[in-house]
Amino acid sequence: NKDSFNLTTNAGKVSNELAKSALDNIYVVPNPYVGYSDLEQSVLVGTTPTRERRIYFENLPQECTIRIYTISGNLVRELHHQTGYESGREYWNLLNRDGLSVAYGIYVAHIDAPGVGEKIIKFALIK
Numbered sequence: 001n002k003d004s005f006n007l008t009t010n011a012g013k014v015s016n017e018l019a020k021s022a023l024d025n026i027y028v029v030p031n032p033y034v035g036y037s038d039l040e041q042s043v044l045v046g047t048t049p050t051r052e053r054r055i056y057f058e059n060l061p062q063e064c065t066i067r068i069y070t071i072s073g074n075l076v077r078e079l080h081h082q083t084g085y086e087s088g089r090e091y092w093n094l095l096n097r098d099g100l101s102v103a104y105g106i107y108v109a110h111i112d113a114p115g116v117g118e119k120i121i122k123f124a125l126i127k
Helices: 016-025
Strands: 027-029 042-045 048-051 055-058 063-070 075-082 090-092 105-113 117-126
Touching (some): 016 117, 027 117, 055 117, 063 090, 075 090
Antiparallel strands (some): 042 048
C-alpha cells in the first residue's frame, strides 16, 4: 500500500494596502539616543575596538527612502532602504552627507515608500 500526498503552496507576496497601514508601526530606536546605545556594534579603528554610533529605523516597508532633516528643515542625510521579506530595519550611523558627526538635537525623518505612502517621525540625539 503506497501513501501519496499532494502539497500546494502559494508564493509570497507584498500587499501595498497592508504596507500602507503598517506605516504607523515605523519607529526609531533608541529614541532618544543618549550618548551611546547598547545596540551599537563594535568596529575596529586601526587596532582599537570602538562602537559606531547608530540609531535604527524599525518596521520599514521593503523599499523606501529615508530623508533626515534638522528641526529647521536642512537635509542632513538620505538613506535608501531595499530588502526582501526578512528585514524592515535600516540604521543611520549619525553622520551627515559629508561624513561628519551630527550635532545633538531634534531631528525629523521623512520616510517615502513608492506606491505605499509616507511617514514623518521625530527623534532626539542627546549628549
